[in-house]
Amino acid sequence: xxxxxxxGSSVASAEQLRKVADIIKSDSERRAxxxxxxxxRFKEDKKVTDMLIELGDAYFQHAGIENELNEVLERFKNITxxxxxxxxxxxxxxxxxxxxxxNDDREDVLKRDGLKAIGEDSLAKVLSAxxxxxxxxxxxxxxxxxxxxxxxxxxxxxxxxxxFDEIYxxxxxxxxxxxxxxxxxxxxxxxxxxxxxGSDITGSIIAAGIRAELYENFTDVDSVYSVNPNxxxxxxxxxxxxxxxxxxxxxxxxxxxxxxxxxxAFKAKIPVCIKNTNNPSSPGTMIVSDKKAGDSPVVGIAxxxxxxxxxxxxxxxxxxxxxxxxxxNILEDEHISFEHTPSGIDDMSVIIRSSQLTPDKEDRxxxxxxxxxxxxxxxxxxxxxxxMIVGEGMDSTVGIAKKATDAxxxxxxxxxxxxxxxxxxSMMFGIKASRxxxxxxxxxxxxx
Amino acid sequence: xxxxxxxGSSVASAEQLRKVADIIKSDSERRAxxxxxxxxRFKEDKKVTDMLIELGDAYFQHAGIENELNEVLERFKNITxxxxxxxxxxxxxxxxxxxxxxNDDREDVLKRDGLKAIGEDSLAKVLSAxxxxxxxxxxxxxxxxxxxxxxxxxxxxxxxxxxFDEIYxxxxxxxxxxxxxxxxxxxxxxxxxxxxxGSDITGSIIAAGIRAELYENFTDVDSVYSVNPNxxxxxxxxxxxxxxxxxxxxxxxxxxxxxxxxxxAFKAKIPVCIKNTNNPSSPGTMIVSDKKAGDSPVVGIAxxxxxxxxxxxxxxxxxxxxxxxxxxNILEDEHISFEHTPSGIDDMSVIIRSSQLTPDKEDRxxxxxxxxxxxxxxxxxxxxxxxMIVGEGMDSTVGIAKKATDAxxxxxxxxxxxxxxxxxxSMMFGIKASRxxxxxxxxxxxxx
Numbered sequence: 001x002x003x004x005x006x007x008g009s010s011v012a013s014a015e016q017l018r019k020v021a022d023i024i025k026s027d028s029e030r031r032a033x034x035x036x037x038x039x040x041r042f043k044e045d046k047k048v049t050d051m052l053i054e055l056g057d058a059y060f061q062h063a064g065i066e067n068e069l070n071e072v073l074e075r076f077k078n079i080t081x082x083x084x085x086x087x088x089x090x091x092x093x094x095x096x097x098x099x100x101x102x103n104d105d106r107e108d109v110l111k112r113d114g115l116k117a118i119g120e121d122s123l124a125k126v127l128s129a130x131x132x133x134x135x136x137x138x139x140x141x142x143x144x145x146x147x148x149x150x151x152x153x154x155x156x157x158x159x160x161x162x163x164f165d166e167i168y169x170x171x172x173x174x175x176x177x178x179x180x181x182x183x184x185x186x187x188x189x190x191x192x193x194x195x196x197x198g199s200d201i202t203g204s205i206i207a208a209g210i211r212a213e214l215y216e217n218f219t220d221v222d223s224v225y226s227v228n229p230n231x232x233x234x235x236x237x238x239x240x241x242x243x244x245x246x247x248x249x250x251x252x253x254x255x256x257x258x259x260x261x262x263x264x265a266f267k268a269k270i271p272v273c274i275k276n277t278n279n280p281s282s283p284g285t286m287i288v289s290d291k292k293a294g295d296s297p298v299v300g301i302a303x304x305x306x307x308x309x310x311x312x313x314x315x316x317x318x319x320x321x322x323x324x325x326x327x328x329n330i331l332e333d334e335h336i337s338f339e340h341t342p343s344g345i346d347d348m349s350v351i352i353r354s355s356q357l358t359p360d361k362e363d364r365x366x367x368x369x370x371x372x373x374x375x376x377x378x379x380x381x382x383x384x385x386x387x388m389i390v391g392e393g394m395d396s397t398v399g400i401a402k403k404a405t406d407a408x409x410x411x412x413x414x415x416x417x418x419x420x421x422x423x424x425x426s427m428m429f430g431i432k433a434s435r436x437x438x439x440x441x442x443x444x445x446x447x448x
Numbered sequence: 449x450x451x452x453x454x455x456g457s458s459v460a461s462a463e464q465l466r467k468v469a470d471i472i473k474s475d476s477e478r479r480a481x482x483x484x485x486x487x488x489r490f491k492e493d494k495k496v497t498d499m500l501i502e503l504g505d506a507y508f509q510h511a512g513i514e515n516e517l518n519e520v521l522e523r524f525k526n527i528t529x530x531x532x533x534x535x536x537x538x539x540x541x542x543x544x545x546x547x548x549x550x551n552d553d554r555e556d557v558l559k560r561d562g563l564k565a566i567g568e569d570s571l572a573k574v575l576s577a578x579x580x581x582x583x584x585x586x587x588x589x590x591x592x593x594x595x596x597x598x599x600x601x602x603x604x605x606x607x608x609x610x611x612f613d614e615i616y617x618x619x620x621x622x623x624x625x626x627x628x629x630x631x632x633x634x635x636x637x638x639x640x641x642x643x644x645x646g647s648d649i650t651g652s653i654i655a656a657g658i659r660a661e662l663y664e665n666f667t668d669v670d671s672v673y674s675v676n677p678n679x680x681x682x683x684x685x686x687x688x689x690x691x692x693x694x695x696x697x698x699x700x701x702x703x704x705x706x707x708x709x710x711x712x713a714f715k716a717k718i719p720v721c722i723k724n725t726n727n728p729s730s731p732g733t734m735i736v737s738d739k740k741a742g743d744s745p746v747v748g749i750a751x752x753x754x755x756x757x758x759x760x761x762x763x764x765x766x767x768x769x770x771x772x773x774x775x776x777n778i779l780e781d782e783h784i785s786f787e788h789t790p791s792g793i794d795d796m797s798v799i800i801r802s803s804q805l806t807p808d809k810e811d812r813x814x815x816x817x818x819x820x821x822x823x824x825x826x827x828x829x830x831x832x833x834x835x836m837i838v839g840e841g842m843d844s845t846v847g848i849a850k851k852a853t854d855a856x857x858x859x860x861x862x863x864x865x866x867x868x869x870x871x872x873x874s875m876m877f878g879i880k881a882s883r884x885x886x887x888x889x890x891x892x893x894x895x896x
Contacts, residue, residue, distance in 0.1 A: 244794075251766075251793050263764070309869075316711070318699075321785050325776035332770045341772070343788050344871025345699050346692075351869075401866060402850075402857035409850035417869025418849060421757075421799075421878055423792020430869055 001171060003032040003212045005181065005203030008039020008047060009220040010277035011123050014082030016041075020127065021134055023218065023280050024176065030216070032170060032206050033138075033178045035127055036199040037119025038075060048075055048119040056115045059102055069098060076122060083130050090129070094122050106190070109154045113183065113193045120180035120199065128178040137175035146170060146177070148184035148205060150192050157184055157192035159205050159264060167209025179206060200261035208268035215265050218277045224249075224285040226300045227444045231437050236448050238299055241287045248390045248426045249302045262287070291392045298391040298400070301443045305385040305433040307339065308354045309416070310365075313347035314375045323373065324348055330368045334361045339386075340419050340428070351417070351430065354382055384416060385433040387440060389447065390426045400427060407446035411438050449619060451480040451660045453629065453651030456487020456495060457668040458725035459571050462530030464489075468575065469582055471666065471728050472624065478664070480618060480654050481586075481626045483575055484647040485567025486523060496523055496567040504563045507550055517546060524570060531578050538577070542570050554638070557602045561631065561641045568628035568647065576626040585623035594618060594625070596632035596653060598640050605632055605640035607653050607712060615657025627654060648709035656716035663713050666725045672697075672733040674748045675892045679885050684896050686747055689735045696838045696874045697750045710735070739840045746839040746848065749891045753833040753881040755787065756802045757864070758813075761795035762823045771821065772796055778816045782809045787834075788867050788876070799865070799878065802830055832864060833881040835888060837895065838874045848875060855894035859886050 006020050024030050037048040055068035073091045080087035101114035124140050131138035147166025150157035163184075170177060181199025185191055194201045200217065207215035223237040224246075241249075243266045250259030265272055275284035317323050324341065327348060331338055340351040357365070362380070369378050394400050401420065404427065408415055417430030431439050454468050472478050485496040503516035521539045528535035549562035572588050579586035595614025598605035611632075618625060629647025633639055642649045648665065655663035671685040672694075689697075691714045698707030713720055723732035765771050772789065775796065779786055788799040805813070810828070817826050842848050849868065852875065856863055865878030879887050 248793060267763075315715075318785065318787070321783060322776075322780045324786065324789070325773055325780050328770075328773035328776065332773055335769060337766065337769050338772065339766070340791050340869075341789050342867055342869030344874060345696060347871055349869055398860055398862050399857040401863050402853040405850040405853045409847040412846050414846050415849050415868065418866045418875075419790055419869065420863065421788075421790030421797055421865025421867065423795055426792060427866075 001031050001210055001212055002027065002029045002214045002216055003034065003203055003207040003210065004030045004216040004218060005034040005199060006036065006218045006277060007199065007220070008036040008049075009041075010218050011035050011037075011127070012039045012041045012045070014079050016277065017079065017083060017127060017130060019277050019280070020218075021131060021136075023277065024131065025134070025136065026280075029213070031176050032210060032212065033127070033176060034181045034199060034203040034206055035120060035123050035178065036181055037123055038079065046071075048072060048123075049116055051075070052115045052119055053112075055098070056112045059111075060108065069095065072098075072118075076126065080126055083126070083133070085126065085129050085133060090122070090126060093125070094118065097121070110190060110192075113154050114191050116193050117180070117183040117191055120182045124178045124180035131176060131178070139175055139177055141170070141177040141179045143179060143183055143202070144185045144189070146179050146206065147209065148202065150184035150186060150194075152186045152188075152190065152192065154192055156195040157186075159184065159201070160187075163205065164209040164268075167206060168211065170206075171210050195260070197261040201264070204262050204265040204272075207270045207272075208264040211268065212270050215270050215272045216275055217272060218275050218280075220276060220278060221274075222276045222279055222282040222284065224274055224300075226448055227440060228302070231440050232444045235444065238285050239283065240292055241285055241299060242291050242392050242425075243287060243289060244425045245299050245390050245392055246287050248388060248423070249300050251302075251304075251388075296391065297393040298389055298447045300390045301387070301440055301447065302390065303385055303387040303436050303440045305436055306354050307384040307386055307430070308352055308357060308380055308382040309384050309430070310350045310352060310357075311347065311377070311379045311381065312349075312369060312373065312375045313377045314373065315346055317346045317348065326373060327369065330365055330372065333368075334365055336361065336365070340417075342417055342419060349417070351384070351386070381416075383433050384430055385436040385439075387429045387431060387436065387443065388426045389443060392425050394424065394427065403446050404429065404443060407442040408439065411435075411442045413439050413442070449479050449658055449660055450475065450477045450662045450664055451482065451651055451655040451658065452478045452664045452666060453482040453647060454484065454666045454725060455647065455668070456484040456497075457489075458487075458666050459483050459485075459575070460487045460489045460493070462527050464725065465527065465531060465575060465578060467725050467728070468666075469579060469584075471725065472579065473582070473584065474728075477661070479624050480658060480660065481575065481624060482629045482647060482651040482654055483568060483571050483626065484629055485571055486527065494519075496520060496571075497564055499523070500563045500567055501560075503546070504560045507559075508556060517543065520546075520566075524574065528574055531574070531581070533574065533577050533581060538570070538574060541573070542566065545569070555602075558638060558640075561602050562639050564641050565628070565631040565639055568630045572626045572628035579624060579626070587623055587625055589618070589625040589627045591627065591631055591650070592633045592637070594627050594654065595657065596650065598632035598634060598642075600634045600636075600638065600640065602640050604643040605634075607632065607649070608635075611653065612657045612716075615654060616659065618654075619658050643708070645709035649712070652710050652713040652720075655718045655720075656712040659716065660718050663718050663720045664723055665720060666723050666728075668724060668726060669722075670724045670727055670730040670732065672722055672748075674896055675888060676750070679888050680892045683892065686733050687731065688740055689733055689747055690739050690840050690873075691735060691737060692873045693747050693838050693840055694735050696836060696871070697748050699750075699752075699836075744839065745841040746837055746895045748838045749835070749888055749895065750838060751833055751835040751884050751888045753884055754802050755832040755834055755878070756800055756805060756828055756830040757832050757878070758798045758800060758805075759795065759825070759827045759829065760797075760817060760821065760823045761825045762821065763794055765794045765796065774821060775817065778813055778820065781816075782813055784809065784813070788865075790865050790867060797865070799832070799834070829864075831881050832878050833884040833887075835877045835879060835884065835891065836874045837891060840873050842872065842875065851894050852877065852891060855890040856887065859883075859890045861887050861890070
């Protein structure tokens with residue numbers, strides 16, 4: 001049994017949904033289907049979820065919602081008309097769903113979650129009806145009935161462990177199930193949406209729950225690339241990737257998907273395949289537990305800006321037992337998680353995502369460092385980007401560092417930081433954010 | 449006013465003491481003279497301090513001490529005879545000093561400290577008498593009278609802050625003062641010796657106290673070398689070194705002196721000059737606060753084995769706020785100070801001096817890591833050496849990392865760790881201990 005998840009661009013139009021149906025039909029193991037809400041058909045197009053968010057905004061500003069609602073209904077009418085489904089009935093149902101949420105006595109924040117979920121929910125119903133119209137044994141399956149039980153955190157629900165045994169029961173049913181992504185229900189029956197990457201999360205949860213042989217994630221690219229195609233033209237495709245490699249690439253700004261989305265599948269050791277709805281015969285990228293022998297040690301180059309370095313120096317720091325621990329403690333008290341801590345004898349830097357250190361936290365952290373640690377100097381450099389070379393097996397390869405530093409030197413890029421020595425999967429460099437693209441290009445050309 | 453400190457080999461014989469007298473005579477600013485006990489005259493020779501330690505061992509084993517005592521007296525008799533001093537009087541005084549310490553009612557550990565100090569103390573008296581015999585205005589100055597007040601820690605006394613104002617009063621006196629190194633007195637008047645590098649510590653304390661214009665440290669080498677001459681033949685001399693550079697070089701196994709010895713001089717910003725008693729016209733190595741413009745960015749290469757890496761990995765570690773802090777906390781509870789903490793997304797290594805992690809501490813640390821942090825894997829690699837490239841101004845030089853990694857790759861040396869990013873003074877590499885000499889050689893040839 002396979003789980004196939006189709007993203008926003010894969011379900012954006014009737015034409016795309018016909019491709020989806022073909023894909024489902026071509027493999028009888030594809031029985032758990034997870035869908036996003038219709039996304040963009042072209043660059044300037046609007047996603048249905050964004051329409052629903054605007055509808056909510058209008059409602060809470062006590063403005064009329066007719067324009068926004070019509071936009072949503074129009075989009076679904078187009079799709080269902082083209083698919084020759086009973087569009088009047090479907091459109092009526094969506095209108096009813098919207099007013100049901102708005103007129104319900106739940107809290108405002110839950111109304112917003114409820115509205116946002118209508119995109120996925122309606123599309124799942126549409127796809128299920130379309131598959132039925134093609135003579136397939138397909139059923140719409142609500143997340144509540146699928147067993148997706150989540151924590152009570154509107155907009156950023158977390159899956160509860162008990163869900164997986166519930167979800168496993170889907171295996172015993174016949175036919176194809178179309179499940180809307182992006183949301184689940186608390187034990188008390190309240191609808192909550194997942195954080196960013198929501199439909200990917202649902203797919204991953206279902207795959208883990210039913211112990212799928214494969215979780216197929218259908219997107220609009222043929223594969224994961226070894227570098228961001230917006231920086232390097234026509235880069236090498238990655239055919240195999242390990243979970244660890246994927247996680248490191250996501251960390252460093254690879255946007256294929258949010259790595260959090262794959263955690264349930266990773267934990268259950270379900271292989272994941274990234275495929276293209278528009279080119280399903282392309283093999284895509286397999287994400288698996290273990291590296292295949294003979295694979296190249298380096299699989300990808302990634303980079304991300306938005307980091308800062310907090311630098312603390314104090315003469316004789318290395319004789320002061322507990323200095324590093326005390327510094328990390330101050331950050332922890334402010335709920336700031338750190339990324340790395342390169343250290344010298346008398347100084348220590350802490351690399352942090354800039355968004356973590358808000359101005360008020362910065363004030364408190366700086367004050368406490370001065371008062372509790374009595375440093376000689378403290379400074380913050382907000383202009384930091386991290387670039388990573390990712391690949392399992394790098395640790396046993398002499399010369400990776402040489403190749404990388406040669407590349408930086410040839411582009412005259414100064415290295416603010418090098419972090420290597422713990423992860424066996426990556427080597428990390430800190431550079432000025434303004435040189436990020438140059439650095440990624442130079443590394444790509446050195447390794448590929 | 450300058451402080452001149454003469455080490456063991458500089459005061460090992462009458463011939464050496466004549467050189468010392470010439471050096472003192474040649475500069476009227478050399479008024480505070482600090483001396484070690486007589487050291488080795490040739491490779492197989494015995495240091496007076498070692499003789500005194502053996503004397504103590506014999507005494508506490510209730511064996512006769514005559515042989516050991518005679519060895520000490522003989523050595524001083526040789527020196528004073530050759531210098532045409534009243535050797536009978538001096539030898540009698542030393543014998544008296546030894547029995548005074550042994551018959552005193554102080555604790556055994558303080559008797560050992562008292563015995564050890566007799567080497568420096570007697571040599572200071574000899575040198576003072578010799579300078580007087582040459583017509584110079586020289587006086588022996590006991591550390592108590594010099595104002596060296598220390599903590600009550602036999603064998604590893606620490607200078608107390610209040611000493612410096614006392615020591616400053618020496619400035620107001622005329623003539624030359626010869627002060628024995630290696631020990632001081634507690635407020636209660638108990639004699640305590642300093643830890644390793646004791647006479648260097650005394651020199652540094654006196655220099656700080658009298659606000660010397662220069663602290664000259666006379667040894668038996670012309671200068672500090674850019675790399676260990678036992679590894680690289682005839683290496684480049686260092687003419688200028690900053691305190692920070694000196695500290696990093698000492699940290700990584702440079703044995704010119706224990707960096708702790710220079711701390712009082714560093715803190716008081718007294719320039720230090722390393723000179724050769726046997727070749728005083730050689731300019732030596734100046735250690736100063738600030739780098740001179742135009743100096744080469746890299747001043748030295750150093751390396752040391754005896755490190756271990758404690759590796760901890762846990763899936764999703766980077767989402768676990770406080771993981772790093774908790775790990776450091778466990779080490780701190782065992783009084784283990786760490787050197788560096790390279791980290792990946794899901795793993796973290798802690799680099800520790802191997803001697804810090806005794807087998808019983810290792811058991812407790814490992815148990816606590818398992819019980820409190822629930823890691824996926826924990827392992828210890830005891831085969832680690834650190835190699836450092838040292839130089840202020842390296843941070844602004846593109847290509848240092850490239851040159852270094854080129855050198856490692858050409859020697860096929862795998863990099864276990866790279867730590868760069870906080871210290872502006874050094875770049876550090878972790879390698880297998882067995883490759884340490886090769887690594888140091890390769891880096892030396894790359895940079896010099």
